[in-house]
Amino acid sequence: MADQKGGINTRAVSAGELKIKEFGNVVTPIFQNATFIYPNYESGAISDPSTGKPYIYTRWGNPTVNSLEQKYAAIEDSKFGISFSSGMSAISCLAMSILKRGMKLLSASELYGQTYSYFLNKLRENGIEVTFMDTNDLNEGSFKASEYDMIYAESITNPTDMVTDIGLIGELCNGTETKLAIDATFASPVNQNPLELGANYVVHSGTKYLSGHSDAICGFLGTDEDPSAIYDMRKNLGPVLDPTQAYSIARGMKTIGLRVGRQNENAMKISKFLMENDKVESVFYPGLESSPYHKIAKKNLRGYGGMLSFEIKGGVDQARKFLGKLKYISPAPSLGGVESLATLPIDTSHSSMSKAQREKIGIKDGLVRFSCGIEDAEDLIEDMKNALDFL
Numbered sequence: 001m002a003d004q005k006g007g008i009n010t011r012a013v014s015a016g017e018l019k020i021k022e023f024g025n026v027v028t029p030i031f032q033n034a035t036f037i038y039p040n041y042e043s044g045a046i047s048d049p050s051t052g053k054p055y056i057y058t059r060w061g062n063p064t065v066n067s068l069e070q071k072y073a074a075i076e077d078s079k080f081g082i083s084f085s086s087g088m089s090a091i092s093c094l095a096m097s098i099l100k101r102g103m104k105l106l107s108a109s110e111l112y113g114q115t116y117s118y119f120l121n122k123l124r125e126n127g128i129e130v131t132f133m134d135t136n137d138l139n140e141g142s143f144k145a146s147e148y149d150m151i152y153a154e155s156i157t158n159p160t161d162m163v164t165d166i167g168l169i170g171e172l173c174n175g176t177e178t179k180l181a182i183d184a185t186f187a188s189p190v191n192q193n194p195l196e197l198g199a200n201y202v203v204h205s206g207t208k209y210l211s212g213h214s215d216a217i218c219g220f221l222g223t224d225e226d227p228s229a230i231y232d233m234r235k236n237l238g239p240v241l242d243p244t245q246a247y248s249i250a251r252g253m254k255t256i257g258l259r260v261g262r263q264n265e266n267a268m269k270i271s272k273f274l275m276e277n278d279k280v281e282s283v284f285y286p287g288l289e290s291s292p293y294h295k296i297a298k299k300n301l302r303g304y305g306g307m308l309s310f311e312i313k314g315g316v317d318q319a320r321k322f323l324g325k326l327k328y329i330s331p332a333p334s335l336g337g338v339e340s341l342a343t344l345p346i347d348t349s350h351s352s353m354s355k356a357q358r359e360k361i362g363i364k365d366g367l368v369r370f371s372c373g374i375e376d377a378e379d380l381i382e383d384m385k386n387a388l389d390f391l
């Protein structure tokens with residue numbers, strides 16, 4: 001539970017740390033245990049927060065994993081933090097624990113490709129009524145919140161950087177039974193805490209900014225609501241973190257404030273450079289005053305994030321050539337790590353969508369998605385300039 005105060009950097013470093021005074025350890029140890037003494041009648045035995053009882057089995061709960069979850073909850077400012085073996089398992093466990101056959105989901109149509117296909121195919125197969133709506137229509141409130149059991153959106157959309165007005169949607173859900181769930185992967189808890197804006201649940205692909213080093217797959221869910229149905233779903237489906245992996249994710253999470261601060265700055269500098277380059281058709285970044293989402297971003301975000309996308313003149317062939325000429329920037333999917341990555345969503349994040357579905361949400365074949373790392377902005381700009389000059 002997040003009772004830790006202090007700034008985000010302080011919380012990221014110290015929250016959740018499991019210090020055993022008999023050892024005097026400074027860093028949380030790895031409890032590489034599948035099983036624990038049962039029943040544990042030891043007086044003062046520490047409880048697994050998911051059961052309220054002493055630890056029994058790591059699929060239910062584990063001290064190293066719980067320590068990481070408390071650190072996440074502290075930076076999310078949520079009562080509960082729950083970890084998963086991937087962002088998709090956080091999303092699917094949330095959806096399955098809230099939505100039962102016959103219930104209604106209203107989702108933004110601009111979504112990470114796998115989330116979209118999960119909602120479109122799997123939820124519908126399971127008897128959930130799924131309606132998709134443009135982020136712009138959600139932002140205008142062109143819906144009646146009480147008609148849905150859950151509303152789902154990404155705080156900054158992948159990959160075109162539309163910004164969802166969570167504050168406004170939260171207000172529309174207020175006083176209804178409708179649960180608002182936000183995927184805040186692109187924003188990260190440094191730039192936004194959706195619960196504060198009125199969401200009931202926030203999910204992350206922790207693979208990205210939360211772990212931050214492109215070396216782990218994980219997911220997180222934050223909520224102030226009773227989490228027992230979600231713990232129960234995770235216990236049934238089993239997508240839990242291994243303790244050793246939880247340890248290395250916690251190590252990455254300690255520097256999230258430093259990393260994301262730098263990534264926000266780099267993204268702004270790179271967006272401005274791209275705006276002025278004559279090989280570039282258009283740039284999508286909510287930090288730019290010219291972005292149609294700038295006002296909404298200012299209202300909902302503390303920083304504009306490290307993700308931007310842009311279209312290169314000449315379409316997909318030129319975009320592929322561009323990727324092939326980069327030196328410091330790796331042409332690879334995923335995002336949020338310390339190293340800069342560039343990818344074409346048609347080949348990676350949105351390859352599970354049809355061309356027609358992609359075009360409907362504004363993803364052209366030649367769109368390049370760029371994840372800013374923490375390198376020196378001047379080097380990244382030079383790298384991009386050289387690759388663009390080659391075209």
Ligand SMILES: Cc1ncc(COP(=O)(O)O)c(C=O)c1O
Nearest residue numbers: 086087088112158185205207218
């Ligand atoms: C916005 C967003 N949500 C969810 C996911 C899924 O996360 P994971 O790959 O950790 O399962 C991704 C993955 O790229 C993503 O970009």
